[in-house]
Amino acid sequence: MYVAVKGGERAIENAHDWLAEERRGPADIPExxxxxxxxxxxxxxxxVMAEGSLYDPDLAALAIKQARGDLIEAIFLIRAYRTTLPRIGHSRPVETDKMACDRRISATFKDAPGGQVLGPTFDYTHRLLDFKLAADGEVPEAATAAPLQGDMPRITEFLNRDGLIQTETPSDEPPRDMTRQPMEYPAGRPLRLQALTRGDEGFVLGMAYSTQRGYGRNHPFVGELRIGKVSVEMDIPExxxxVExxxxxxxxxxxxNQFHGSKxxxxQFTRGYGLVFGQTERKAISMALVDRALRWEELGEDNLGAPAQDEEFVLSHADNIQATGFLEHIKLPHYVxxxxxxxLVRKIRSEAQANTLKEAAE
Structure with a gap:
């Protein structure tokens, strides 16, 4: 016979204490x-900042510590904290063409105007474990250069001089805010980009990878990838x-992206776009690929039935907090x-057995 498990406030408190002890680890090791x-x-x-939609390195680091390194749990903590903050205004759109770039590369133009800057990257490492790190070995000083300053025009605009790439036309309508308004479909590109930049990196990466493998019309080149600091300005009515x-x-x-034209x-070439907090280039590239896959209707392409082309499928499943909440709620009490x-199962089995016995008797 099934017996419901009983618990209570004391058990929950003990679980919290045990969690805190596990988070701290052995007391003889510095915290x-x-x-x-x-x-x-x-x-x-x-x-954590990108998917938590809150730019604060100190709070993100605190959330990681509290979550024992579980980044999705840390993102959940940041999202929850974010809801308690007042919104006193809106900043102006940041001007990324004036970014002070620590890293700026292009896979399409070798001699990019302004030069290519590799910056801090894993791209050219050998992916071998460095046991010097375990021995607390000294780290060599890098010959770092100052970030590229001044106007930094986008490399894709050089294609636009000859009309070879689709021109982006900004909308006059202010974009909806998905943190204050429920998601509606069709969402439109601004709202899709909001959802993708907050989306789970693994999910967005998987969707992007699927488009490269043929589940969608995507043959991309990285026109430009840049990482750096931008100024945030806000209008002060008084x-x-x-002011910055x-x-x-x-x-x-x-x-x-290659594009053979439509009706x-x-x-011409078309674009995909990604913009994410911090140095998060895998997410930004993935976001750009999925953005392009979702533009099929706007560009007059055929829908191939690929998951990455299904706006509702992608946006409804990209958020790791929603996914985690729905997934993990099934481990909570469902006794009733x-x-x-x-x-119900016992009743169905009983009726089936009775029918079997009846048929056997006849």
């Missing part, structure tokens, strides 16, 4: 500080002009539901 996480686990901090309120680090990616568009299912 990991928030500053250490912020300065030495920057890519994890960047992901002053009558905008800070700087944030962004990763921006524009892909160049409504001439043969299960009892009803149990009684």
């Amino acid at each position: 990991l500080s928030v500053d250490q996480i912020k300065s030495q686990m920057t890519l994890a901090v960047n992901r 002053l009558g002009f905008a 309120i800070g700087e944030i680090t962004l990763t921006e990616c524009e892909t160049v 409504t568009q001439p043969p 539901d299960f009892q009803s299912e149990l009684e």
Whole structure:
């Protein structure tokens, strides 16, 4: 017979205490500080900020520490904290063409105007374990250069001089805010980009990979990938002009995609776009590929039935907080539901057995 498990407040408190003990680890090992996480686990901090929709490295590092390194749990903590913050205004759109670039590369133009800057990247490492790190070996000083300053025009605009790439036309309508308004379909490109930049990196990566393998019409080149700091400005009504309120680090990616034309568009290159907090280039590239796959209707292409072309499928499943909540709720008590299912199965089995005996008797 099934017996419902009983628990209570004391058990939950003990679970919390045990969790805190496991998070701290052995007391003879120095505790990991928030500053250490912020300065030495920057890519994890960047992901938490991007998918948590809150640019604050200190809070992201604290969330990672509290979550024992579970980034989705840390993102959940940041999202929850974000809802408590007042919104005092809106910043102006950031001007990424004036980004102070630490990294700027193009897979389409070798001699890119302004030069290619590799920056800090894993691209050319050998992917071999460095045991010097385990021995606390000294790290060689890098011959770093100052970030590229001044106007930094996008490399894709050089294609546009000859009309070889689709011109982006900005909309006059202000984009909807998905953090304050429910998602509606069709969503439109601005709302799709909001959802993708907040989406789970693994999911967006999987969708992007699927388009490269043929589940969608995507043959991309990275026209430009840039990482650096941009100024954030805000209009102050009392002053009558905008003031700079800070700087944030962004990763921006524009892909160049083959396009053979359609009934409504001439043969030309088209774009995919990704913009993410921090140095998050895998996410930005993935976002650009999925963005392009979702533009099939706008460009007059045929829908091949690929998952990455299905706006509702992609946007409904990209958010890791929604996915985690729906998935993990099934481990919480469902005693009443299960009892009803149990009684139903017993009734069906009893009726089936009775029918079998009746048929055998006849």
